[in-house]
Amino acid sequence: MSTNQTRHILIQTYGCQMNVYDTEIMWRLLHPLGYRAAASEKTADIILINTCAIREKAEQKVFSFLGRLALLKQNRPQLIIGICGCIAQNQGKTLIQRSPCIDFVVGTHALFQLPSILDRVWNGQHRQKVYVDFEDHLIDVDLDHSPIMNTDISGFVTIMRGCNNYCAYCVVPYVRGREMSRPSDNIINEIKHKVSKGMREVTLLGQNVNSYGKREGMVSFSALLAEVNEIKDLLRIRFTTSHPKDLDMDLMDAFANLEKLCAHIHLPVQSGSDQILKRMNRKYTRKEYLAKIDRLKNKCPDISITSDFIVGFPGETREDFDDSLSLIRDVEYDSLFAFQYSDRDIAPASQFFPKVDDKIKRDRLIELLDVQSKNTLKRNDRCIGQCHSVLVEGKSKRDTDQWTGRTSGNKIVNFIAPETTNNLNAFLVDVFIEEACAHSLRGYLCHMK
Numbered sequence: 001m002s003t004n005q006t007r008h009i010l011i012q013t014y015g016c017q018m019n020v021y022d023t024e025i026m027w028r029l030l031h032p033l034g035y036r037a038a039a040s041e042k043t044a045d046i047i048l049i050n051t052c053a054i055r056e057k058a059e060q061k062v063f064s065f066l067g068r069l070a071l072l073k074q075n076r077p078q079l080i081i082g083i084c085g086c087i088a089q090n091q092g093k094t095l096i097q098r099s100p101c102i103d104f105v106v107g108t109h110a111l112f113q114l115p116s117i118l119d120r121v122w123n124g125q126h127r128q129k130v131y132v133d134f135e136d137h138l139i140d141v142d143l144d145h146s147p148i149m150n151t152d153i154s155g156f157v158t159i160m161r162g163c164n165n166y167c168a169y170c171v172v173p174y175v176r177g178r179e180m181s182r183p184s185d186n187i188i189n190e191i192k193h194k195v196s197k198g199m200r201e202v203t204l205l206g207q208n209v210n211s212y213g214k215r216e217g218m219v220s221f222s223a224l225l226a227e228v229n230e231i232k233d234l235l236r237i238r239f240t241t242s243h244p245k246d247l248d249m250d251l252m253d254a255f256a257n258l259e260k261l262c263a264h265i266h267l268p269v270q271s272g273s274d275q276i277l278k279r280m281n282r283k284y285t286r287k288e289y290l291a292k293i294d295r296l297k298n299k300c301p302d303i304s305i306t307s308d309f310i311v312g313f314p315g316e317t318r319e320d321f322d323d324s325l326s327l328i329r330d331v332e333y334d335s336l337f338a339f340q341y342s343d344r345d346i347a348p349a350s351q352f353f354p355k356v357d358d359k360i361k362r363d364r365l366i367e368l369l370d371v372q373s374k375n376t377l378k379r380n381d382r383c384i385g386q387c388h389s390v391l392v393e394g395k396s397k398r399d400t401d402q403w404t405g406r407t408s409g410n411k412i413v414n415f416i417a418p419e420t421t422n423n424l425n426a427f428l429v430d431v432f433i434e435e436a437c438a439h440s441l442r443g444y445l446c447h448m449k
C-alpha cells in the first residue's frame with residue numbers, strides 16, 4: 001500500500017481485555033502500513049468489529065451495531081465492513097448470510113493475516129470472503145517488528161491464548177483454540193518496550209495464566225512473574241485470569257515475595273454449590289476453593305479477592321443458589337462480576353436441563369449483587385484511616401481538582417493534593433483514605449515516593 005493512500009479505519013471492540021489487546025495488535029500491524037484511525041463511522045473507509053461470543057448480550061450488541069452499519073452502507077456502498085474475534089470464528093460464513101453488508105470475516109486464528117486480507121478486500125478481490133481456520137494459530141508473527149505507538153500508564157500484555165479446560169458453559173476453547181503460550185523472551189521484550197514508552201503497570205493476560213508454559217515445557221507462571229518483577233521502571237504487575245484448580249503454592253508465595261506484584265487476585269468461582277461446580281466441569285470443590293482462599297489470605301493478609309459468578313446455570317436449585325450466597329459471605333470478596341446464565345449453542349451446557357426460568361435468574365442476580373454490595377462497602381470501609389500506595393493515572397474526570405489512581409488491591413482512589421504539587425501522572429504516591437464509597441475511595445496525598 002502506498003503512503004499517499006491513507007485508509008481510515010474504525011475498530012469497534014467488544015468483550016474482555018483479550019479483545020482489547022487484540023485490537024492493539026491490529027493497530028500495530030496496520031499503522032506502519034499507513035492505516036489511520038477514523039474519527040467516526042461516517043468518515044471511516046473500513047469498519048472492523050472485534051466481537052465477543054461469551055454471552056448472549058455481547059452478541060446482541062454486535063448485531064445491533066451491524067444493523068446501523070447496514071443503513072450506513074446503503075448510502076456509502078464503498079464502505080468496507082469486516083468482522084473479527086470470537087463470533088467471527090464461531091459463525092464464519094453464516095454471519096454473511098445473516099448480514100450481507102459484511103465484506104469479510106476473520107477468525108481468531110487468522111488475526112495476523114489481517115494486513116494482507118485488507119489489501120485484497122480494498123482492491124476489490126475476495127469480497128464476502130471468510131478467513132476462519134482451526135489450526136493452532138501462530139502467536140507473535142511479526143509482532144516484534146510492529147511498533148508500539150502509545151501506551152497507557154497501565155497496559156495489557158497477552159502471555160498465552162486459548163484454553164484447555166472446557167467448562168460446560170464456555171465457548172472459549174472452541175473459538176480461541178487450545179492453550180498456547182508465548183515465549184517468555186517475547187513477553188519480556190514487549191513489556192520493556194512498553195515501559196520505555198511510559199507504561200508503569202502491566203496486566204498479564206491469559207484465559208488461564210496458571211497453566212502458562214506447561215504445554216510447551218517453558219518456565220512456570222510464577223517464574224515468569226519473577227522475571228517481570230526485575231524489569232526496571234516497571235512499578236506494578238497484575239494478571240488475569242486464574243483458574244482456581246491450577247492456583248499453586250508457588251504463585252501464592254509470589255504474592256509474599258515479589259514487591260511489584262499487586263495484592264489482588266481475580267479467582268472466578270462461578271458457583272458455591274458442589275453439584276453445580278461438577279456440572280460446570282470446573283474440577284474443584286467448594287472446600288478446595290475455600291482452602292486456597294485461606295492460604296492466599298495467610299500469605300498476603302491485605303489481598304483483595306474478586307470473582308465471577310453465574311446465576312441460573314441449568315439445574316441450579318434454590319439450595320444451590322444459597323450455597324453461592326454463603327460462599328460470598330464467607331470469602332468477603334472485594335467485588336465480583338455476576339451474570340445470568342445464557343445458552344451458547346456450541347457449549348455443552350446448552351443441552352443441559354432443566355433450564356432456570358428467566359425471572360428466577362433475574363431475581364437471583366439482584367439478590368446476589370445485593371449481598372456483595374454489603375461486602376464491597378465493608379471491605380472499602382476497612383481502608384479508612386490507612387495510607388495506601390496509589391499509582392496515579394491522571395486527573396479525575398468528574399472533578400478535575402482531584403487526581404485519580406488505583407491501590408495495589410485495584411480500588412479506585414480519588415484524592416486531593418496541594419495546588420503546588422507537580423504532575424503526579426504515573427507516580428506511586430501514598431494517599432490517606434478518609435472516605436469509602438460504593439465503588440471508590442477518597443483521600444488526600446500524604447507522601448510522594
Ligand code: SF4
Nearest residue numbers: 163165166167170172
Ligand atoms: S477456564 Fe473455563 S471459563 Fe475460563 S476460558 Fe477456559 S473454558 Fe472458559
